Amino acid sequence: MGRGARTDVFEIFRQEKDGDPMRHAGNVVAPDVELATHYAREMYSRRNESVRLWIVPRGQITDLSDPDLLQPPLDRSFKKPGGYVMRDKLEVAKRRAATEKGTDVD
Amino acid sequence: MVSALATARPLESAVWAALHDVHDPEIPTISVVDLGVVGRVEASAGHVRVELLPTFIGCPAIDVMRASVEQRLAGFADEVAVEISYSEPWTSERITPEGRARLRASGFGPPGPALDDDRLLPVLPVAECPYCGSRDTTLENAFGPTLCRAIYHCTTCSQPFEQFKAV
């Protein structure tokens, strides 16, 4: 490549066999997507180890790694099963219902 | 006894003469003798032994040269042994002046002096262009198409050339 040639980084994703998810394999540096595709074939498929490749300019990828958005510290466990401990309250309520009706507790 | 001694020298000379016919498989103008890869030659009645010293251990040409030497010396004695040896390391200084001239004529830069054994990090010497003799040359790659050669470029005549590496 000549002096001053623009080069971009392209992230490469590959699929090992039909049905597999696309997995990030690495990246290549190239002046355009065509050459990046050739390099990607050589780097990640020259022994027929991939059935599909995605060649994506790095700038086209939106990266989200903000922990406040992805792993917020607020405890919202009450929304999930098991996040709200019911067992003891249920026991108490059953006992109360049984005594009121006069039947045995399970 | 006397006859054995008298005939050993002519046999040895004959072997050396024959070795001049065996060339580097890649550079047909230079013989194994001029390359300095022939070590000891022992020739006595019924037995000839030739030592070859590899330029670089991994060089595949040494196997070809060994087979060529065996072929060339077939019939010189009942027993012909051609061995690859490390009894002394091949150094670039073993190339004869004739060899250096032939390398230049083929467009290769002959190697500089052998590197001092204790200096682990060599400074590559300035290479002289085999085409025009200029010393205004740049190292393009310390590694080249074969183990023994580096790639230079001559600023004066704009030719790339291969330069033998000093070891």
Added chain:
Amino acid sequence: MSTELRRPTRQVLEPDLPRFDRRDLEPNARDALAGLLLTMADDEFVIGFWDSEWTGIAPMLEEDVAFSSIAQDEIGHARLFYEMLAQLTGDGADRLAFGREADEYRHAMLVDHARSDWAFSIARRWLYETADAVRLEALKESTFTPLREVVAKVRREERYHLMHIDAWLRRLAEAGEEPRARLVEALSRLAPDAPSVFTPLAGEELLVEAGILAAPMAQLAGHWSSAAAETLAKLRLPAPPVEPPTAEGRDHRPPSDAFAWLWGEFTSVARLEEGVEW
């Protein structure tokens, strides 16, 4: 007697090790030496094959040539060590190189890793070459003549490897940003395996006693570690570990996925047909 041509009755192709009779070595010392040669051969063989994986796809043409040339050197060294080992033990060099199961190889964990990205290959190459240089220096005065002679030759060739890899370590370290970050990450990932080249060998005290090896592996590890730390510190890179190498450093039972793949590749021709020559 004339020098007229006659057909030779015998061509000697594979002579015994010169100026050494294997019976001069006491059996335990011979076994220890065989162990040492096997580790050296396997190290060079495996790193040679990993580095040859860059052929055609190195980041720049000059490095494609450089890595290919260096890999050819390494495999050439391996071949020579396998041949020496074959003459010492009576085994065959080809069988040693291509005939073992993956879990029988004794290369260092450092060279077991796949080539990964460029920074990783550079980092691993630097850690290996600097360690190998220490090992070779400990053999340069070896009383075992064939090894001393071969090591003298190998060291001359390794100078170019060291020059090349020192330049690349500095280049990536000083490039900043992503190249430097990748180099730092590679060095961290490789750190636990870096001392594995100096895994203690069975019977090595016999080799030291006989003057075949200058010092035990653990001591060589120390030399390497302090020299490496000095170079890395100058480039503000993380220092190598100071923990001594463990016995598992060369144990490949079971082999890693990466090495199992590589083994499949370099034995593929040999396994096509028994006794095949190519």
